[in-house]
Amino acid sequence: MSDLLRIPLLALLLSGGLGLQAQGLQAQELEEQELDFPELTGRVVDQAGLLDPATESRLSERLAAHEEATTEQLVVATLPDLQGVTIEEYGYQLGRHWGIGQQEEDNGALLIVAPKERKVRIEVGYGLEGRLTDAQSSVIINQTLTPAFREGDYARGITEGVEAMIQVLGGEPMDTSATASAPAREQGPEGPASILFFVMFVIVMTLVRGGRGGLLAGMLLGGALGGRSRGGGGVVSAEAAASAVAAAASVAAALPAAGKPAFPPVATPT
Numbered sequence: 001m002s003d004l005l006r007i008p009l010l011a012l013l014l015s016g017g018l019g020l021q022a023q024g025l026q027a028q029e030l031e032e033q034e035l036d037f038p039e040l041t042g043r044v045v046d047q048a049g050l051l052d053p054a055t056e057s058r059l060s061e062r063l064a065a066h067e068e069a070t071t072e073q074l075v076v077a078t079l080p081d082l083q084g085v086t087i088e089e090y091g092y093q094l095g096r097h098w099g100i101g102q103q104e105e106d107n108g109a110l111l112i113v114a115p116k117e118r119k120v121r122i123e124v125g126y127g128l129e130g131r132l133t134d135a136q137s138s139v140i141i142n143q144t145l146t147p148a149f150r151e152g153d154y155a156r157g158i159t160e161g162v163e164a165m166i167q168v169l170g171g172e173p174m175d176t177s178a179t180a181s182a183p184a185r186e187q188g189p190e191g192p193a194s195i196l197f198f199v200m201f202v203i204v205m206t207l208v209r210g211g212r213g214g215l216l217a218g219m220l221l222g223g224a225l226g227g228r229s230r231g232g233g234g235v236v237s238a239e240a241a242a243s244a245v246a247a248a249a250s251v252a253a254a255l256p257a258a259g260k261p262a263f264p265p266v267a268t269p270t
Contacts, residue, residue, distance in 0.1 A: 037097045048078035050154040073101045073108040081116045091123040101125045139174040140164045
């Protein structure tokens with residue numbers, strides 16, 4: 001490949017890498033910002049307005065009965081927005097701010113719903129993690145909450161989600177086999193992001209090393225893209241490199257949408 005073509009391709013890849021790095025730094029800054037938390041007014045804090053009064057009252061009574069019987073404190077929180085941070089960061093900080101559960105037992109859990117960002121999370125205190133595990137929380141989210149939310153029935157999803165949490169904490173775990181065998185509902189950063197970085201790495205190695213190592217890079221790139229590598233002396237052709245850059249750009253464009261269940265727009269309860 002000529003230097004004339006190699007230089008602009010390298011510049012494109014470097015600018016893409018710097019852009020991703022800038023996004024990461026921006027996300028870190030957002031996580032460090034001071035967050036505003038709603039007041040803990042009860043066992044159900046419906047700031048997003050997803051629940052009608054009757055449903056909210058029933059949920060509060062159910063959670064109060066569970067707390068009286070077990071001392072475990074479960075709280076439902078619906079949020080108008082996450083203030084620019086991840087639901088993991090917001091949930092962790094909200095749990096600390098509210099002090100859910102007994103301090104010596106750390107036996108509290110939060111069911112957090114953020115309809116604007118289409119995110120849902122179960123935040124669990126250390127004292128409950130032995131029963132309400134990550135696997136159990138994933139089953140509750142994927143099999144109970146998300147299907148109801150997709151139908152626009154937030155009240156049913158939250159109610160059934162709370163019942164599932166209480167069931168699991170009561171010693172009746174959910175079946176995790178279906179979730180383990182089914183395709184993942186959410187694509188984590190190890191999916192598209194790893195493909196993007198792999199493609200960029202292979203192209204950079206090819207452009208920098210040229211014929212002195214291009215054969216291996218071409219084989220890797222061809223395997224990753226499901227095609228064939230070709231070119232004199234093992235160097236990936238200009239057409240293949242350009243196609244790879246376009247593929248990487250497509251993956252990058254899709255990254256912000258990854259991990260969002262298809263929740264419908266929020267409707268005000270009647």
